Every structure is written in structure tokens, then in C-alpha cells.
Amino acid sequence: MTPPTLRRVLGGLLGIAVVALLILWIGPSTIARFRADLLYYTGQHLLLVACSMVAALITGLGAGIALSRPSVSKSAERFMQIFNVANTVPPMAVLAIALAFFGIGGTSAVFALWLAALLPIVRNTYQGLAGVDGALKEAARGLGMRPLQSLWQVELPNAWPVIMGGVRIALVINVGSAPLSFLIGANSLGNLIFPGIYLNDPSQMLLGAVATALLALVLDGLAAWLTLRLSRHQAPSERAVV
């Protein structure tokens, strides 16, 4: 067995052990009791995350790309400051503000989660593109690529690992903040956590919290895998060994 395979098998076993321990801790009976709730709220949670992340990806990638264009390079840093300031507002406050605009329900939650996820994506997209080796951009231009061709074929692929780093941070923040949206009347795994607290039912609370954490881990793992898949040229691959 080669070392990477061994590591993967050991990692898998460890993961299974941790999940088994968690189930034992929460108690199988609790899981059986909240099975329907768990499935429903996980779905709702994922829906919130999906909507806000898609919106954040579209706006964040767009803004990051726009800021990295040579024509705005002088004012890009100032724009980044605006995003930075926006990010210092805590999610709770954003939720409250969103409530004032969009009222109770999912829309406010998606807006707040979108705002929380936006900054890491914009910042990493901008910095990833700005960090692409100038020689590559010059080669692309000198060989006759139009600006969009250069962006699509050269700049984005080479900035990809940095951009995906930002997306992963945004994803984890997003999944972790989503339970708060219970407070403004949107459905999420928070619907298990908060009643658990109010009703002094630690196992119910724990179920929601653990489910949220696992969701974050799984989604982050997926994003990491996607990053690797799409930037094979950067990681030492089997092909390198001849």
C-alpha cells in the first residue's frame, strides 16, 4: 500500500470513528426523535447557503475581476477598503439591518449571508488575479490574446487556487452563520439549536450544532477537492514522476 492510500484509509477510519462517537454522545434516540426535523432543516439550511453563496459568487467574482482590470488598478485599493469596512459589521447586526429592509423570513437571511460571504471572495479574487505573474500576462498579450481571452485562459486558471481559498472561507462562514437566521424567522439548522437552548434540551441543541459543523466540513472538503481537480498543474501529480 502506498503512503497516500494508507493515509486516505486511516483518515477515513478516523472520520467514521468521530462520527460514531458523536452519535453515541447525542444518543441514537434523539436522532430518531428528530429525524424528520433534521432532514428538513438540513435541506432548508442548504437552500439558504446555496442561494446566498451563488449570489456571493456571482457578485464577488465579478467585483474581484472588475477591480483587477488595469483600467481601475489605481482605485482598486480604495474599493477594497469599502468591502473591508462592510465586513467588519457582525452577522447579527447585518441580520437586524436586513430585517429592517426585507422583513421577516428567508430573503433577509439570504441577504445577510450574502454580505458575510462576499468579502473573502472579492478579496481573494482580486488578490489572486493581481498576483498572476506579469510575465504570463505579457506573454498572453504579446501572443495576441484579447483581454477576455487572457482573463479566461491565463489569469483565472492561474489565480484559481487563491480564489478558491476565498470561496472556502466564505463557505465556512456562510454555513456557520446560517443558524442565526432562526432569529429572523428563516428555517435552518438553527431551528434545532435555539429551541434546544430555550427548552434546556442539550441533546437537541447538540444535534443541530453537530449537523452544522459536519455540513461545514463536508462542503469545505468538496470545495477543496474541486480546487485540486481544477488546478492539477500546480500540485505535484503522479504525472510529474517519470
Added chain:
Amino acid sequence: MIELDKLSKVFGQKHGTKQTTAVDSVSLTVEEGEICVFLGPSGCGKTTTLKMINRLIEPSSGRVLINGDDTSQMDKVELRRSLGYVIQQIGLFPNMTIEENIVVVPRLLGWDAARMRERARELMAMVALEPKQYLSRYPRELSGGQQQRIGVIRALAADPPLLLMDEPFGAVDPVNRGTIQDEFFTMQRTLNKTVIMVSHDIDEAIKLGDKVAMFRDGKLIQFDHPDTILAHPKDDFIRAFVGADHTLKRLLLVHAGDAADDSPAVRPSTTVAAALEQMEEDDRRYLVISDESNHALGFVRRRDLRRIDPETPIEEFRADFVVTAGRDENLRVLLSRMYEYNTSWLPVLDEEGGFLGEVTQESIAGYLSSGRSRGQAPATNIHSPAEVG
């Protein structure tokens, strides 16, 4: 043919405060199939001039004509696709395989897949890299020298008539640089590409250049054959730039055919008396023997002819050449050979073995100090009495 016509670049025009003239009215013409090297210290405007040719930098004034067409009338992107471009940092795209890198320009031009595949393999063969082994790899899996070769063939992929190179071999280590330069030179001669290359290395300019353009402070100071620049530096700046050993550097550039003297050759039937008289007259210790068609047969030494019947033909005393010189061999190689064989002269022969003259220490010194240079005067006329008589 490419022509720069009073090309200038002034930076900082818009803000008006501080204007710098990076390139000042540069005019020059490079003929088809020639390598022209832009040479000078950093900041002299050579790179800016190069980049104005493919309009990575827009000229402030002046024109660039490629085969008579004004480039400012062309679409910028189309123009760049029609010219090859190689940069010092190589700039292979790390996210693409070697094959994808090579066919970047053909893909932009919309070639079909089969033609691109074919072209990539053809180009790999040209730089002696095994297509099967390398095409599917990524750039980081190749050595620096291999990457630079790929950089060059990427520029050649769409078969552009003109190749622009910005210090193309600067990032390669000195050992590999020589090999890659030789390879490139052979390839350039085979494909008959016109090349404009920026360099700060006088030795590279000597080795590769058909023409050398010396830049300083944005101005073109001298534009000549490299041997002419070495032999007749126009001013103190160029004299300093080419180095104190510039005469020795010329050894690489001067061919045996140029530096050969017009030593006579005699027929095998010549008598010993006549040969001795000839040697006496020219103060020589040997004579080359050739047949009616001037084909070199060997030589006789004076010391072998002493106290011999004056009427004997010299044929009997003919000795074979130990070493000879080819017409196109450079003086550096010849001098090395002369020291190796401890001889003071070499007969210069053409491809068919015809006798052209002799290269001696004196003829080399005579040529280098004569003021002649390869770029200036036509090749020396070599007269052999045997040919005339």
C-alpha cells in the same frame, strides 16, 4: 523586410510635468532572413523599441513597416498573432500542457485540431524533444532549458515571418545557453525567419547577429555588422561596451577565407631550382603544391630541397598536409588548431579541396589590424599564381 522609420516614444506626455524620451527617432532596416540584435545597457530603449514593433507599446511618432505595410493601420491583436514573440521569463502558461502552450496562437487563429496536433509534433522534433514524452506534461515538469526551447517554438507555431525576442536566452544557465543559441541559429537559418532580438550580451550579439544595433539613451548609435562594430566602434561608449578585448572577439566572426593571404601554389612538375627561387623571393620555408585545377595536393619544405639536383621535379618531395582550414571556419577555431598542432600556418581549402591561400599568424594579425571588417569590405580577393598562370 522590416523597417523602422523615425520611431520615437515619449513617456509621461499626459501629465505634462516630466517627459522622458525613451526612444528617440530610431530608423533602421532589417532584411528578410537576418538576425538583428538590439544591444545596449539597461534603460537604453532597446526593449521599448522592440515592443513598439508589435505595439505592446504604442509609438509616440514614427512608423513600423513590415514588408511595406504600416503596422499602425493593422488591428493590434491581429498584428501580434502574425508575429512571433519570446520573452526573457519564457512565460509558458502553467495551467496548460506543453502541447496547449505550443498551439496557443494557432488556436487563437482558429486552426482545426488535427492541424494543431500535427504542428506541435513537427515543432517538437525541431528542438529535439520527444513529443510523446513531453507534450502532455506541464511546464513546471521541464527544465529551464527545455522550457526556453518550448518558448521559442511557441512563438514559431503559426509560422510568422518575423520573430521578436526580448532577451530570450537570459534566463538560461550559461552552459545550456550556448547549446540553445546554436540550436536556435541553425533553426533560424533553416526556416529563414527574420529575427529582432534584444540583448545586453555582446557575445550573444557577435554569435547570432547579422546586424547589431547599438542603443544608448534611446538613440541608435551604430547599426552595422558585428565585426564592423568590433573593428570600428563609432564612439567611446561603444568602445567601452564592446570591451578591451574586442579585437580578440573578432576572431569568432572572421572566416578563414577572409584572413587568408594570397600565397602562391606551384605545380608538381616545378623543378627544385624554380621552387627554391620562389621561396627565396618570398622568404618562405614551404610551398603548397596544386594541380592544374588548383586542387591542393600537399606541400614541400625548403629544408628537404637542399643539395638536390636542381632539375628534379618537386613532386618527389611532396608532403601531405597535417591539418587544413575550411573556408568558413572562424579564426578562433583555426588559432586553436594551429596551437594544437604547433604549426604557424594552415592551407585554406574550399569544399572541393581547391587551394584558396594560407592562414598564418601574420595574415590574421594583418587582417585584424587592417581596418577591414566583414560587414564593410567584400571578401578579400585571393589570387593564386597557379590560377592566374
